[in-house]
Amino acid sequence: xxxxxASAISSPCLAHARIYISxxxxxxxxxxGSQFTLQPIxxxxxxxxxxxxVSGVHYPFRGEHIWRDQxxxxxxxxxxxxxxxxxxxxxxxxxxxxxxxIEILEYRESYGYEVAEQQWRQQFVGKTAHDPLxxxxxxxxxxxxxxxxxxxxxxxxxxxxxxxxxxxxxx
Amino acid sequence: xxxxxxxxxxxCKPLLGTYVEITAHTYTDQSIAYRDLQYCIEKAFSTxxxxxxxxxxxxxxxxxxxxxxLAHLRPLAISPQLKxxxxxxxxxxxxxxxxxxxxxxxxxxxxxxxxxxxxxxxxLQFLAHDQVYANRPLCLNLGGIAKGYAVDCAxxxxxxxxxxxxxxxxxxxxxxxxxxxQKIHLRMPHQCHNLIELGELQNGAVASSAxxxxxxxxxxxxGQRIVHPQLQLPSNSPHSYSVIAPQCVHADALTKVLxxxxxxxxxxxxxxxxxxxxxxxxANDITNATLKKIRH
Numbered sequence: 001x002x003x004x005x006a007s008a009i010s011s012p013c014l015a016h017a018r019i020y021i022s023x024x025x026x027x028x029x030x031x032x033g034s035q036f037t038l039q040p041i042x043x044x045x046x047x048x049x050x051x052x053x054v055s056g057v058h059y060p061f062r063g064e065h066i067w068r069d070q071x072x073x074x075x076x077x078x079x080x081x082x083x084x085x086x087x088x089x090x091x092x093x094x095x096x097x098x099x100x101x102i103e104i105l106e107y108r109e110s111y112g113y114e115v116a117e118q119q120w121r122q123q124f125v126g127k128t129a130h131d132p133l134x135x136x137x138x139x140x141x142x143x144x145x146x147x148x149x150x151x152x153x154x155x156x157x158x159x160x161x162x163x164x165x166x167x168x169x170x171x
Numbered sequence: 172x173x174x175x176x177x178x179x180x181x182x183c184k185p186l187l188g189t190y191v192e193i194t195a196h197t198y199t200d201q202s203i204a205y206r207d208l209q210y211c212i213e214k215a216f217s218t219x220x221x222x223x224x225x226x227x228x229x230x231x232x233x234x235x236x237x238x239x240x241l242a243h244l245r246p247l248a249i250s251p252q253l254k255x256x257x258x259x260x261x262x263x264x265x266x267x268x269x270x271x272x273x274x275x276x277x278x279x280x281x282x283x284x285x286x287x288x289x290x291x292x293x294x295l296q297f298l299a300h301d302q303v304y305a306n307r308p309l310c311l312n313l314g315g316i317a318k319g320y321a322v323d324c325a326x327x328x329x330x331x332x333x334x335x336x337x338x339x340x341x342x343x344x345x346x347x348x349x350x351x352x353q354k355i356h357l358r359m360p361h362q363c364h365n366l367i368e369l370g371e372l373q374n375g376a377v378a379s380s381a382x383x384x385x386x387x388x389x390x391x392x393x394g395q396r397i398v399h400p401q402l403q404l405p406s407n408s409p410h411s412y413s414v415i416a417p418q419c420v421h422a423d424a425l426t427k428v429l430x431x432x433x434x435x436x437x438x439x440x441x442x443x444x445x446x447x448x449x450x451x452x453x454a455n456d457i458t459n460a461t462l463k464k465i466r467h
Contacts, residue, residue, distance in 0.1 A: 020183050020192075029182075029209065089185075104183035104190060142366060143413060144343045144358030144379040149185035 017108040023090065026103045027067065027075055030092030034069040041066055041166055050165070055158030057151075066167070071095050074167055076159050077105070080151040085109050089152060091159045097168060102156060177351070179337075180208040184216055186223050187318050189342030191216070195329060196336040196351060203333050211332040215325040215339065222321045225253060228312040235313060242305040243290070246298050254301055256313060256320050257292075259420055263316075264292040267428045267439045273311045318344045319378055319423025326419075339419075346376035346419040360411035360450055367450075376419035380426035381411035381450075416445035 021029070027036050041063035043051075051061050065077035072095030080087040086108045092100035181194040193215050195208045203211070227233040234253050241247055249257075263271045274291025290307025297303055318341040325339045326346050336349020347353045352371040359365045360381045369377075412430040416422040421443040428439050435447045 018181075018183075020181055029213075087190075102185060104185065107183060107190065141338050141340060141345055141347065141353050141372075142343060142356045142358065143345060143369070143377045144381060144411060149189050152185040 017106075019106045020104055023065070023067070023075070023077060023105065026090040026092070026105060029103060030075065030090070030101045031069060031073050034071065034073060036067040036069045036075060039066050039068045039170075040064040047162075047166065051158050051162060054161045055154050057154050057158050061158060061162060063166075068167075068170070072170075073100070074163065076162070076167075078155050078159055080155050082151045085151075087152065089155070091156055093160070093163050093167070097163065099156070099160070102152070177336075178205045178208075180205070180212060182212050182216070184219075186216070186219050187321060187341055188314075189318070191219055191321075191342070192338075192340045193325065193329075194338045195334045196349065198335055203335070207332075208334065211329055211334050214332065215328045218324050218328050219321045219341070222252060222317065222324060225250060226256070226313050226317045226321075228314060235311065238303070239309045239311055242295075242303060243308045246296075246302040246304040248300065248302050251301065252324070254297070254303060256316065256420075257295060257303060257311075258297065259320070260313065260316050260424070261292045261295055261297075263421070263424045263428070263439070263443075266442055267432075267437070269293070270428045270431045271315070271424050273313050273315060274309065315427050316420060316424045318342055319376070319419040319421070322346050322376065322419040322423075344376070344378040344419055344423045346422075347372050348374055357413060357450060358411065372415070375415055375417055376422040377413060377415045378419060378422035378426050379411055379413040380430050411450040412447070413450065414440070414445050414447045416443050418443075421445060 027034065043061055043063045048060055052058060059081055061078070067075040067077075074093040076091045076093065078089060078091065080089065086106075087104060088106040090103045090105055092102075094100050176198050177196050178198075179194055179196040181192060183190055183192045185191075193212050195212055197203045197205060197208055224230070225234040228235055230236060234250060238247060238249060238253065260271070260273050264273075269291075272291050274289060274294075288307065289310045290305055291309075292311070294306040294309070295303055296306065322339045322341050322344055323346065326337075326348050329337055329339070330348060334349070336347075336351040338345055338347045338353055343358070345355075347355075350373075352373040355369040355372045355377055356366040357369045357379060358381070359367055410430075412426050414422045414425040414429060416425065422445065425439060425443065425445050425447065428437055429435065429447045429449070433449075435449065437447075439445075440447050
């Protein structure tokens with residue numbers, strides 16, 4: 001065990017954002033060898049209301065990031081927007097309606113109130129879509145409690161209800 | 172450049188009630204190909220998933236719930252994983268003179284302390300053939316140690332697979348391993364979204380406890396509060412307590428000893444080769460005195 005560089009402790013920096021894997025990588029991890037095509041679904045108001053009622057998730061579900069392979073497996077991309085965070089994640093659902101796996105695609109803390117702060121926005125000035133990965137190289141290992149994953153649990157519940165009422169019949 | 176010879180992969184999953192992040196590094200010219208990192212990380216996640224199911228205090232069908240229900244009635248044969256964790260927990264309970272105590276699960280369930288007289292880790296009897304018996308009814312909640320244990324198990328799997336270096340971070344309890352030193356950041360207790368760079372860690376673990384996301388007015392279960400085993404009251408300390416140790420399970424458990432004892436000289440730390448430090452809520456930096464302690 002070795003700790004070095006403690007004298008280099010610097011002024012505080014704002015918490016992190018990180019991109020883990022792409023949608024394509026999530027497809028390969030959850031359903032190796034499958035070819036997925038985008039199959040967006042329009043969510044009407046009635047469905048939106050029932051999704052909210054079942055899951056307790058108040059922000060709207062977006063149906064444009066739904067992927068399907070030839071075997072009838074689905075990959076649904078959803079977002080958790082909490083008080084402290086924005087998390088983009090993928091739920092793999094098999095053709096028989098079971099969860100194949102859940103993968104976090106992107107984790108962005110301080111999404112809510114601090115996103116409007118100049119200091120937070122300043123981090124992204126001049127960055128392209130690929131740059132947040134570079135941003136994360138310096139902030140990788142954070143000790144101290146991270147957020148509870150309860151919001152993801154609620155989100156997955158909503159995705160699975162959505163599968164039951166909107167996707168299952170497509171197979 | 173040396174940096175160019177490393178390739179790495181990081182994945183994250185919701186497990187153990189938080190977000191678990193696994194990073195694996197490999198040299199480009201090593202026997203483990205970059206594509207095999209994927210397989211190694213998958214195996215490590217499977218191990219954590221298994222522990223998540225076994226040790227979940229809130230799931231009626233977990234092995235821990237089964238143990239809590241029946242261990243006082245007859246000796247129970249339990250899995251090597253649960254036995255190992257109970258054994259470590261009992262040892263730290265003993266060395267910390269009861270400050271580390273998983274026998275307060277009833278508090279989190281809202282059971283009044285006079286309603287049922289539950290036992291604790293001191294009531295466990297480790298018998299032959301992986302059997303464990305409890306002298307009194309139990310309501311053990313291993314939440315104060317399970318994340319650290321899961322991190323160690325995942326690191327063991329990655330090392331067995333031949334991964335050269337990496338990090339497993341389960342909700343802020345993390346362990347780095349391998350040749351690379353890795354930067355460690357710590358949340359500031361009074362501004363949980365702000366981070367401070369602690370230094371670079373190699374082959375070691377760090378865990379922290381604080382009421383980072385606790386809000387008395389919020390209905391979200393975002394706060395993980397430490398409950399004092401003797402007083403059976405939650406800690407309202409505004410400070411952050413961190414411990415560096417070779418094993419994450421020890422770092423995780425010892426943060427509770429530090430938070431409750433408020434002593435960085437508790438004999439428990441030396442026994443496990445651990446380095447404790449407190450980040451005071453009104454400090455903008457870690458004090459020089461604490462830095463010296465870390466460096467030793």
